[in-house]
Amino acid sequence: MKQKAKATTIIALSHICRTWRDAAVGCKWIWGCILTVDTSTSTWVDILLERAGSAPLYIYSNPTMSRTIRPRHHVFISDIWSALFDRVAQWKVLDLTVHVPMGAYLEIAYPRDTTDEILLSPFRLTPLTPLIRALTKAAPTLESFELNFPDAYYLSYARQGKFIPDTLFSGVTPRLKRFSFRDIVFSTLASFRTSKLLTHLDINWKWAKTVSITITEWLDILEGQTQLAFLQISGSFMKRDKKVNLTQRQIKLPSLRILRLEHCMDAEASVTLFSKLHVPHTCSVKLYLGLGVTGAPFIASLPVKQLQVGFERFITSWRLFEADEKLRVEWIIMRRRGFFDLSIINPQTKGLECEDDPMFTFTYMTFNEPHFKSTDVVNMVLKSVPEFIFEKTDEIRMDMTNSDVVGEELATFDRLFAKFEHLPER
Numbered sequence: 343m344k345q346k347a348k349a350t351t352i353i354a355l356s357h358i359c360r361t362w363r364d365a366a367v368g369c370k371w372i373w374g375c376i377l378t379v380d381t382s383t384s385t386w387v388d389i390l391l392e393r394a395g396s397a398p399l400y401i402y403s404n405p406t407m408s409r410t411i412r413p414r415h416h417v418f419i420s421d422i423w424s425a426l427f428d429r430v431a432q433w434k435v436l437d438l439t440v441h442v443p444m445g446a447y448l449e450i451a452y453p454r455d456t457t458d459e460i461l462l463s464p465f466r467l468t469p470l471t472p473l474i475r476a477l478t479k480a481a482p483t484l485e486s487f488e489l490n491f492p493d494a495y496y497l498s499y500a501r502q503g504k505f506i507p508d509t510l511f512s513g514v515t516p517r518l519k520r521f522s523f524r525d526i527v528f529s530t531l532a533s534f535r536t537s538k539l540l541t542h543l544d545i546n547w548k549w550a551k552t553v554s555i556t557i558t559e560w561l562d563i564l565e566g567q568t569q570l571a572f573l574q575i576s577g578s579f580m581k582r583d584k585k586v587n588l589t590q591r592q593i594k595l596p597s598l599r600i601l602r603l604e605h606c607m608d609a610e611a612s613v614t615l616f617s618k619l620h621v622p623h624t625c626s627v628k629l630y631l632g633l634g635v636t637g638a639p640f641i642a643s644l645p646v647k648q649l650q651v652g653f654e655r656f657i658t659s660w661r662l663f664e665a666d667e668k669l670r671v672e673w674i675i676m677r678r679r680g681f682f683d684l685s686i687i688n689p690q691t692k693g694l695e696c697e698d699d700p701m702f703t704f705t706y707m708t709f710n711e712p713h714f715k716s717t718d719v720v721n722m723v724l725k726s727v728p729e730f731i732f733e734k735t736d737e738i739r740m741d742m743t744n745s746d747v748v749g750e751e752l753a754t755f756d757r758l759f760a761k762f763e764h765l766p767e768r
Contacts, residue, residue: 547577
């Protein structure tokens, strides 16, 4: 987007006089930076491509954000898209929102009675065919690829929304640094193994019920990604391997700053992946784990030992590099609406702490569980949280909806409170 802003400024300056115009026209790179498809005419795009020559192309299209959208543009059957799809080898940035109106491209099978769900037939892929073909071509200069599908809620099952080729760009993306899929259905990420320059990987699918990639596949993708700074996997994109020994697999991500594993319904798979990642001490981590598809009790299905491995590796070696005042970090454990929400929040501008640093403290440990038995989370905390975290916690807050705690439950809470004997009574 910075390149696009620079190009727009230079083009504006080219209207001052003929000399400046000639200079701007001769600077080919700027003409490939302003391809906002939704507001451009076919004639203007032809001019841009002619002036750009063989320069890299930056292509942006978000019809849902444009008030002047020409409907024919975003179905990829137009002269504009035809010209752009012929130049895949020049793409440097492709930021694309696929907008497919439900009434136009989906068939609805209405239920015979009110007890049946409305069924959606698979895509009529005709409007997307040119795009699909383009995504199979080699993209040797592509550095950023973002694809969004805001209409995905119409397609609750993977088989109804899959239109991405199994091997994107024929596996030829040697310069790919930024990749983002929002509500896009696919079956493999094999093409990522051709690029080890990724800095941003964001896979987000809120609706699919059957889309999943094995932990081994994720580890293969992440292995060697030494420049990766942002990693988010959100949705049903993870499943456990069957009869695969992952004991020796350890992946180092030395540049990672943000790690998000959210809304993954297989909690064990998510935690297993987390335990295999070596991340920097300055990395911000958020885990949002689901109950799993079996309906088993949450704690019973949670691999506590693997979660502890991830915790210890990440937390025990933190260090405080700079602190104008006492660094305060929140450690929050809560459960709401059937999900376990574990967040590790640290200031972006600060370094991190170590066990013996007097400047470090945890702000508080919060337990907020209105939808389940409190002892479940307490037992998990007692088993998995490293001892030094309890020692450095300076406040504990509990929101207890079940005030009657007796018997074994009371004993469980007594063990927890014993961890905080260093705190003053209130």
